[in-house]
Amino acid sequence: MDFLLSQREELLRKSVREFAESELPPKIETMEKTGEFPIELLESMAKLGITGIIAPPEYGGVGLGYLARTIALEELGRVCAAIPMGMQVHHMAIAALNDFGTDEQKQKYIPPLAKGDTMGVVAVTEPSGGSDVLGMQATAELKGDKWILNGRKCFITNSHTSDFWIVIAKTAEGAKGLSAFIVEKDHPGAKTGRVEHKIGLRGANTGELVFDNCEIPKENILGQEGGGLAVALKTVSESGRTGMAATALGIVNACLEEAARFASERVLYGKPISSLQAISFYLAEIYTELDICRLLCYRASWMKDQNMRCDTENAMAKSYTCDAAVRCARKAVEIHGAYGILQEYKVQRLLRDAMVTVSAGGTGEIGKVVLARAALAPYRKKK
Amino acid sequence: MKTQHIGVFIEQRGGVLHDVGLELLGKARELAEVSKGTVSAFLLGRDISALSDDLIAQGADTVLLADSPVLEPYRLLPYTSVLAQACETCDPDILLFGATRMGVELAPRLAARLRTGLSAHCMDLRLDTEGKLLQMVPGWGGGVVATIRCPDHRPQMATVMPGVMKKLVPTERSGECIHLSVKEDLHRFGPKVLEVHIEEPKEMPLEKADVVVAGGWGIGNPEGWAILEDLATLLCGAVGATRPPVDEGWVSESRMIGQSGKTVRPRLYMGIGISGMSHHVVGMDESDCIVAVNTNPDAAIFEVSDLAVVGDYREILPPLLKEIRTRLPEGRIDTCELPQ
Amino acid sequence: MKRMIVCVKPVPDPNAWDRLQMDPVSKTLIREGIPSVINPLDKHAVEAALEMKDLFGAEVILLSMAPFDAQPVLREVLGMGADRAFLLSDKAFAGSDTLATARILAQGIRNIGEFDLIFCGNFTLDGSTAQVPSQVAEFLDIPNVMHVCDMSILKTESLLLTQKIEQGTVKLEAEPPLLLSFTKEANKPRYISFMEILAAEKRKINIWDNAILNIDETLIGLKGSPTQMADLLLQPKQRKGIRLTGNPEEIARKLADKIHQLGII
Structure with a gap:
């Protein structure tokens, strides 16, 4: 067993992090105001390889796998979750075309998606x-x-x-x-x-x-x-759920960073509030959630990359991570006290974004139906 | 202690001396007095011989003057050649440069040509008991100070941060001016200068300003804000603020420092009427020097300040402005350098 | 333009500098546990070289003097699109000051062979001396320009450079061979694309020791460095919190003294 990412994946994470940290923040205010996707980012995301990450090289893609995609979406989501939301659905379209399309259809429709000329639906x-x-x-x-x-x-x-x-x-x-x-x-x-x-x-x-x-x-x-x-189920369960989970994973990571930073900087009673046990326990919980979510998401993506069946693992990653994002964002908001509800602090956006991930890409409940079915499978009586 | 012959490179562009050269003459004079040595000023350019009297008046015993058309404007390779030749002729023990754009390009090239040591961006210089130069150099973003020596090679070279050393008040001193010969063919070497463009200073961006004068709720009204602007302008700095002045509309939001604003790390931060809530402090506490003025003796800002003034800014700032004006050379405001 | 050599340096991650500690006996900084990153300005030098690659198909070669464990950092820079990398690494290089370092880099460049341009970052974050570029150029006997904030190529293949100085800018025209050091205004370094990450996995990092460079060992390392560190002090950032007293005029005078001391007036 090996829990370490390869140098390739570490480098990919670093590259997306740098991109996300410098390119996304200037877009956020407008996005929040207008509710529009910053379509002008497609070109730079294509240059980086995000748009075509899972598309095969023969159709203009990068040809990387789902673990790489999950890391990329996670890093985007850490800065602004709306971007990986759009991207993961975009990837679903690529996956559907690649899994079910004729060669003519792949030739015609995958390259413009991989190159970021348009977005997938x-x-x-x-x-x-x-x-x-x-x-x-x-x-x-x-x-x-x-x-x-x-x-x-x-x-x-x-x-x-x-x-x-x-x-x-x-x-x-x-x-x-x-x-x-x-x-x-x-x-x-x-x-x-x-x-x-x-x-x-x-x-x-x-x-x-x-x-x-x-x-x-x-x-x-x-x-x-x-x-x-089959198109709907395979695409949603294999690409959609992981994509949504990776987006929420980014939110969880952001919750930890925002909460931990605020708690160490905000001083009350002469000490940073991180020294208060109630606050530190919240941080410990978010910290643990992040690891749980990450392990779930990476495992599911890794299994997909190994061509293993992974619909249960994807459903688990999706329903757990999106719920965890809401829990963590709420704690992060609480740690911020009254500042948590001010628009200029990021945590309120994390909470709002997390709420949306729960019902999107296959609701949490439908995920749990899948999981319950898997849990009960050994005990199902043969008819 | 062995007597030390100390050389100072005098930077000028277009016949205008950079202050750092004069500051280094001040330091060199001090080191020369300690070691009973002498100070030489290395002055290169065209039609600049008139400047040599000033150099002598401010500490030089000798001005080594290279006056030639090929030395205007400054170009790295001709300057390196002339200086290398001058070092051979007059053999200084110590040679100092300003850590300016020109100095940090020229000094290392010359040091490599002379195969000697060079320390960078010194904050202080001293002589040890034998008269050897001790060079105090900051490193790691200012977290460390190293003492550098150059025991066996001469000259012992150093670049020194502008503004660290003090100029001497000009006095009636005598000294000599020695003309260095300059080879005409030097113009052939290195890049051609097409144009030297001197820019008008624009408004100072907050994050890049060397000096930040920040105001808080304690300023009280937009009229009070004007005096902060005056102080910032006088110090070639920028005005910053906490949240309340922004909310009150005394200053634009782009000036806000702190958790939801900008992070500044100037050489001097002055917090006026700021209580020092952590939201603001995280945006400024890495400033080199923090000065706080507040009427409340228990204000939190004093805990992160180097200098604390308990008092009303309305009483403190007007005499401060006056005091600074008396100390500024004429026309200083026009020469504010915008950061790179 | 056929070949660009870019000098790059791994430096301790500035975000981790507050964890820096000093060995009280050896007076050296303990770098263990502090991750290395590429010196930020070096990325601008790499970008400038890659632009030449885009324009002329020039080969871009990275050169670094660093310990063996610098390879992942070089791999990262290869991911920007550089073609090959040379790592100069030998115990004999340890303790080199800027003069000895420049001597080693210059020898590395001679060993690589012909080149048109050498690019560097204007300074490194750790040493911040900004001395090595000018000294490498001196050892190679080629001209150099620091503080380059803009570069373009003229038809004649000569370069039009803008150099940032305190009072403004200087425009220069220069011919290869040439060494340039770039400021951050020069360009916007490209991100490491996934395509290049994959391609860079096949690119080679050559490691050269002094058996290959063959430099007289009395001229490099601690022995070959004219400057020596006599002492090293950690300066904890502690605020003194000195209260100024007196009437407003006296306080103003003391404040002005401090402002003067800081070199601001």
Whole structure:
């Protein structure tokens, strides 16, 4: 067993940290105000290799694995979690295309994502909800050489910052009735709807996609007809959950740093408040949470890199880390006392951002359903 | 103690002497008195012989003058050649440079040519019992002071921070001026100078200022704030603030120092009417020297101060401004150097 | 422009300087446990060289005199896009002052062979002497310029340089071979891209000792250094908190004295 990161991964962490610490802070105020993703960062993130980190080199990517991606997202999230939120969904689209796309589709759609020309989207959730995948309303019907798509997708990350979307819709009833499509925003009948204003992860663009008799070329189906559930599940469980977990991991790290710094600088009764036991115990708890989260996230990503099945581990990393981010951010806010609720202190943003990670990318609860199923598996009676 | 012949490189650009040369003459004079030695000023440039009287009046016994068109404007290689030749001729035991942009480029090149030792950015110089030079050098961001010696090589060379040594008051002294010969072909060596551009000073950025005058709630009103601005201008510094003056609109938010503002590390920080809450202190406590003025004798800021004044700034600052004005050379405000 | 050599130096991480301790007997600083980072200004020198690589396809070679354990730091700089690295490392080099260090670096450069330009950071964070660049140039008998805050290439392949001085700037025109030291205004160093991290894993760090450089050992290391450290004192940052008393005029005079002492007026 080996818990050490390689020199490659350490260097990658350092590189992203330097990038994040100098490039992201100047964007935060505007992001918080407007709720828009700083699209101008895509170019520099592409130069660094973040946009195409998991894309294969033959499609313009870097060809690194999921552990590298997790570290990169964590480091971005440590400074501003909205950025890795947008990025991890972007990576989901790359993963979906790479896992299910034809060579033509990969050639056409992966390079612009890897190079950061546009952002990736995987659109599953509808106004009725996201976890109940089979209950979705959007439909696609083959008419001649076109698919005709009707319906709405909501809470879609990167909806307004992308030139094409991977959309799941019903082509028949039942589990085999879902199919995935690559929809370009210029396809007739495709448009973006409202933009959501969230309490946290404000700089990550979230909005609606609307399809009104939208015509999609026949060849733009991604994977098999009826294979949409597999596209959605594999992408969400293998890329989405780790990505969300890594984003929250960055928040936990930031909570520790902000809390520890404030506690050592803030003086009460003639001493820094870190010398008060109540405060120091909070710090000890955040410190431990950070390690738990990190180990969970890294293990799940490492398993994915070893081509091991990791949906349970990903669900565990996601549901634990996002919950931990909320717990840690709350403690960090409390340590700050009244300063914790002032906008100029970072901790209030950490709390708001952490709240959003819980329901995004597969809710904490659905993660726990997966985990409970795994926990009960040995005791399930054969029918 | 062996007598020491001390050389000082006199920096000038465009016929204007840099203060550091005169400051070094002051120190050199002191070391020469201790060792019963002599002081030579090395002055290079074109049409600058008129400056030699000032150098003698401020401590030099001899001015070694290299006056030639090839020495204006300053260029590294011709200067190195002339100085190396001068060192051969007059063989100084000690040779001092200002740690200026020019000095830190020129002194090491010359030291390498003479194959001798050079210490950098000295804060103090002394002679040991044998008359050898002890050079006090800060290191590691100021956390360490090393004493450097150069026992077996001559000259013992050092660059000295500007502003550390004191100029002598000019007196009627006698001295001689020796003209050094300068080879005309020196112009061939090294880069060509296309233009020397002297900039007008702009507003001082807070984080880079050598002097920060910061005000807090205790200033009380925007009128009081004006005197802080005056003091900062006079010291070529920048004005900083705690949160309340920013909230009151006396000063812009870009001037805020502390946890949610900027971190400053100037040579001199003056906190006026600032209580010293830790949110502010973390942004300034690495300043080299901290001076605090506050009416409350128990103000926390005094605990992190080098100099503490218990009193009302309205009474302390006006005489301070007056005192500083009397000590400034004329036109000083125009020559404020903006930091790199 | 065919070959750029960049002198780089690993320095103790400035964020860890407060953990610095001194060995009371040997009067040396204990660097153990303090991580090394590349001297921040050196990154600007590397960037300047990489810009030449982008423009002319010049080869960029890193040169460093440092202990063996400096390799990870060099690996990192290779990740910016440099092609090769040479680490000059030998017990005989230990204790070198700037003159001896410059002699060793100059010999390393001669061993590498032909070059067009040598780039350095304007100073290093640890020693801060800013002396080595001028001295390396002197040993190589080539011109040098410090405080370079801007550089561009003219058609004739000569360089247009802007040098920062206290009062403003000096514009210079210079021809290779040349040694330049850069300030942080010169450029914005690129981040280490993931692509380059992968590529740099295949690049070589050559280690040269004095058996290869073959410098007279009386001219390097402690023995070959004209300057010696006689004493080393840690200066704890402690505020004296001296209270000034007297009438406002007296206090003003004392304050002005202090301001003068600091070299501000």
